[in-house]
Each structure stands twice: as C-alpha cells, then as structure tokens.
Amino acid sequence: MSFCDFEHLLPRVQKPGRYTGGEPGSIMKDPAQVLLRYAFCFPDSYEVGMSHLGMKILYGLANARADCWCERVFAPWTDMESLLRQEGLPLWALESGDPIKTFDVIGFTLQYEMSYTNVLNMLDLAGLPVRSANRQSLAPLVIAGGPCACNPEPLAPFIDLFVLGEGEEASSELLDLLAAHKRLGSGKADFLRAAAQLEGIYVPAFYDVSYKENGALASITPLHGAPARVRKRVVQNLDQSYFPENFVVPLLEVVHDRTVAELFRGCIRGCRFCQAGFLNRPVREKAPATVNNQCRALCDRTGYEEISLCSLSTSDYTQLPALLDGLLEWTVEQKINVSVPSLRVDRFPKEMMERLALVRRSGLTFAPEAGTQRLRDVINKNITEENVLSTAQQAFEGGWTSVKLYFMLGLPTETEEDIAGIAALAQAVVDTFYRSPGKPKGKGVQVSVSVASFVPKPFTPFQWEAMDGRDDILRKQQLLRAGVRSKKISVRTHDCATSLLEGVLARGDRRLAEVIEAAWRAGARFDGWDEQFDPALWQSCFEGLGLVPAWYLRRRDPSEILPWDHLDYGVTKAFLLRERERAYAGQTTPHCREHCGGCGIGCPAAGA
Ligand code: SF4
Missing domain, CATH: 3.40.50.2300 (Response regulator)
Incomplete structure (x- = not known):
C-alpha cells in the first residue's frame, strides 16, 4: 500500500x-x-x-x-x-x-x-x-x-x-x-x-x-x-537526555504550532488535586544553556516565530532570569515571541513581566482554582487573593487587558460560599483594572472564568474522594453563573457528562474494559470532543453490562485496594493520606524547596 x-x-x-x-x-x-x-x-x-x-x-x-x-x-x-x-x-x-x-x-x-x-x-x-x-x-x-x-x-x-x-x-x-x-x-x-x-x-x-x-x-x-x-521510570539528568533538534512542522493549522522548550519536569508545589504534580516528581531542571541551545536549534530548523516555555509551573524555574537573558539576546532581534503559558500569580515579578513585554504579548492566565482562601488552603494552592490582585494590577499597568482565571467546582469540602467566592474574585480583578492608574487608555478589561469539574485522580491526596454527580455539578454551575454580575466577566463551564465519564475511567478497574469496548462498537469515537460525545450511548452500555457509573465516583475507604495499587509512582500512600488529613484540617504544606514533606520519591537533595 x-x-x-x-x-x-x-x-x-x-x-x-x-x-x-x-x-x-x-x-x-x-x-x-x-x-x-x-x-x-x-x-x-x-x-x-x-x-x-x-x-x-x-x-x-x-x-x-x-x-x-x-x-x-x-x-x-x-x-x-x-x-x-x-x-x-x-x-x-x-x-x-x-x-x-x-x-x-x-x-x-x-x-x-x-x-x-x-x-x-x-x-x-x-x-x-x-x-x-x-x-x-x-x-x-x-x-x-x-x-x-x-x-x-x-x-x-x-x-x-x-x-x-x-x-x-x-x-x-x-x-x-x-x-x-x-x-x-x-x-x-x-x-x-x-x-x-x-x-x-x-x-x-x-x-x-x-x-x-x-x-x-x-x-x-x-x-x-x-x-x-x-x-515508574524517571529520567535523572535532563541535560543529558534526548531532546529533538527538529520538529515535524505541520502544513495545516494545529492547536499549538510553535517551538516548545521544556524547562523542567515535576513540580515543587503539591497542589492536592493535581495528578501531574505527583506523577512527575521529583523536580529536575535543565540548565539555561541547554534550554537556550535547544530553542535556537529548533527555531533555526523549523522557522517557528514563537517559543513556549513549558513546564508544570514555569515561574518556579530557578534560573528564569538567566534563561530569559539568554533567549532575549537573539529572539528580540529575530522577532521571535517568547510565551509563558503556566504562571503562578505569586511568582510573576514586574521585572519578568517587563522582559516578556519586549517580545509580543500573549494573554495572561492564572489558576487560583478555588474562590476562597479556605478552599485554596484545602487544595494546597498557596496563593492569596492579594497575590492575584496585585499581579493583575501589574499586568494591567504593563498593558494587558485580558485575564483568564481557571477554577474548579466540586472540590472536597466545598460550600456555596466558595462558589460565590469565584464570582467575587473575578469581580475584584475587574475592579482592579478600573482602579489601576496605569491601565491602558481607552480600553476595557475582559476576564474569562473557566470552570472545570473536580475529578479525583489516582496518585493524589484526593484519590479517595467522591466526585460530584450530575445534579450537583449542574446546580453549582448555575449558582456560579447567577453570582456573576459584570458584563466584563464571561464564564465557561466544562461539559458535565464528559467530566463524569472521565471520573469513572480515571479510577476505574478492568471491568470497565467491557464498557469501553461496547461503547466503541456502538459508535463512540472522539469522546473528548463535545460534538462527538454521546452520553446516552455510554449510559446504555453501562446499563447493558450491569455496571453503575456512580459506583466508580464514590468515596473510597483508605483500606480498600485501589485498581492502581500495584503500580508505584514513587509517592507513598502514607504521604498521600497525610496530605489528605492536612486538607481536611485546612492546613497547607510548604513547597518542596521550603521543606521536604517526605513524599517517598527520594529527592537526593531532600534526602527523603
Ligand atoms: S522527596 Fe521531598 S522534596 Fe522531593 S518531591 Fe518529595 S516532598 Fe518534595
């Protein structure tokens, strides 16, 4: 052929x-x-x-x-x-x-x-x-x-x-x-x-x-x-590990069409809902010279005019100033845009914002994840409203006019007050814009609030938690929309049926293979695409096989054998349980550079 x-x-x-x-x-x-x-x-x-x-x-x-x-x-x-x-x-x-x-x-x-x-x-x-x-x-x-x-x-x-x-x-x-x-x-x-x-x-x-x-x-x-x-396998030395010097450059428009620089793997933070943060431990950084050389080789070969500095929490890269110095030496002249897709609001210094403004500006996205400090403490998202607003103000004074805020609904211990807090925080960002003396003249602000449903995932401290069912998800989405008063704020919620199936499959066992095969035979394809996903088809497959989706969304007892218990991602169950208890107590855990929480992965520097 x-x-x-x-x-x-x-x-x-x-x-x-x-x-x-x-x-x-x-x-x-x-x-x-x-x-x-x-x-x-x-x-x-x-x-x-x-x-x-x-x-x-x-x-x-x-x-x-x-x-x-x-x-x-x-x-x-x-x-x-x-x-x-x-x-x-x-x-x-x-x-x-x-x-x-x-x-x-x-x-x-x-x-x-x-x-x-x-x-x-x-x-x-x-x-x-x-x-x-x-x-x-x-x-x-x-x-x-x-x-x-x-x-x-x-x-x-x-x-x-x-x-x-x-x-x-x-x-x-x-x-x-x-x-x-x-x-x-x-x-x-x-x-x-x-x-x-x-x-x-x-x-x-x-x-x-x-x-x-x-x-x-x-x-x-x-x-x-x-x-x-x-x-699991871990690459110890990313400077010596293979990284391509060329990418296949697509001839039609794709979702991300640019040079991607990976600064480090892992994440120091320990947000309790974030599977990637636990799966990819420990943190391993590349040297700035390695990243710079890789970017240069890729831009030369591909002709791309954008470099995305990609990692789980890019601003935690310890050598960001040195990297930006090296990159801006040649990217400014060549009119290559350097973008930073994942930033923490508490680590976005003005100086860095100004340096990024030397190249083309891209939109600002922040992920407070929860609307109140209480719930942000539960999920160990160590940022405050003050962090969000002061960073937003810096951004507005630096010329930005649109901000994307990411949140989740259905997090463990959530109350209606936390949901109201999402609308209130978005409103506070709008108000901050209009109060900023240095805001761009003659322009308005756009705050888009993107709200996902919390899906408990394996290898996180929330792996035992229940996931909200359909009625709760829809009720909470409605409550949030009702709380938003400004036309400057748009709210986008994820499709609830998609999140629910994701929740079932994420913590599922082998019996679900029958359902997946039945759904595929009945025509399920591209289920991640709203226009393709057919929840009724999946529901009839579950019913036909006598399996109940809600059973997979239930709270698990810590004594229960989990379907992934024979797989070892380095982080111990004892650590995850400790983190879960701290979540219930509203206690935050310092990030790995401040204090080693003894997760079990065994960072050489941490000795844990
Ligand atoms: S061993 Fe300590 S420093 Fe290393 S990832 Fe785990 S908690 Fe963080």
Missing part, C-alpha cells in the same frame, strides 16, 4: 492535510535498512496530536536509532473512517503510507481518558483484534504510555504492555529487547516475560485480579515472575 491507494479519498474529507504526511521535518527511511517499524499513535486528531511535545521527543528518539523507523499515526476523523471502512482500506502511517498492521510496534500515548475508544478504533482500523489475547504473534506489539498509564486497568485487556513514567530510557530499552527477540524469532509470551522484568514495564496479562462480593477489589496477584509492584 502507498499514498496512491488512498489519494482518491482526500477530496472527500475535511482537512486532507491530516492524512498526507510529507511535512518538513518528517523522517523518511528505507524500510529495507531497518529492523523495527514503529507506529507511534496519538489517539486523537492530527491537530491535537501534532501539538504534543512527548510525541515529538519519542518520535525523534526512536528515529535516532539506525535500526528503527518510527512513523506518526493519528486517529482518522469520522469522515475518513467511514471511507476507509467502505473501501476496506487499513490505517496507514503518515511517513511511508504503509499499513500499520505490518509494523513491529504500535505505541499509543494516553493523554486523557476520553481517548480510549479511539485506541480501540485505531487497532480495528489497522485490521487487528482489539484484545491482546486475540493477537497471538509478537508483531505488532501494542504498547501504551503517558499519564493515563498510571491507572491503565480499564484498557488492560487491549494493550500488551504499558510503559510507566517517562518514556525516553524505557522505550530505548524496550526497543533493544524487541530487536534482540525479533532476531531470535521469539514468540510474544517469551518477549512479554522478559519485558516485564524491565523497570517501568507493566504487562497487565501477568496480573490476576479478583473482586469481593461488594464489587471492590479483593486482590491483585502477579503471575509468571512479574514484579508485585511496577515502579
């Missing part, structure tokens, strides 16, 4: 550029010269997947090997899927146009739970059985990684193995092992037994799961010599 086989479909679909490949920076190899063919699959649209840094890193890394050709595959949009099914054409990889069924590895990155039906759909479109047990041969090996791999149980029957934690070193070791087994002509079972011995590799078929009569987990038992607990 080649590009010619599906070229005739392109005029019949939206955005044909999603399917053609051939973008600058895409890597071509001679298939006869490589041992391993690797289809790196992003289970969402081209525009979403092409914006993802992890995919760019692992694509470059796999292709840096002489023995491997890694290609990109995205979920075909529904129009293309219909045509492929009508014509009996299989899913292909963008670089070669070859069907991915013939590849050695099919790897998915799991960024959000709502992409799970797309994983099944892509396997099916490839012409493969969706269940691992029905794929007998070693090739193609179906693997998955990314943040959702921290509780992969709902996908356990479909995936041959999961990579836990950071993928750079683990995927290299895995490809080495696969190359050796391919040379030997090993079978799938032998390979999986060997792979299960690598740190960070979780083979779900090697764990037997049993349930109590009340539906809770009774036991998780390792088989075939697999470890009782699988520890």
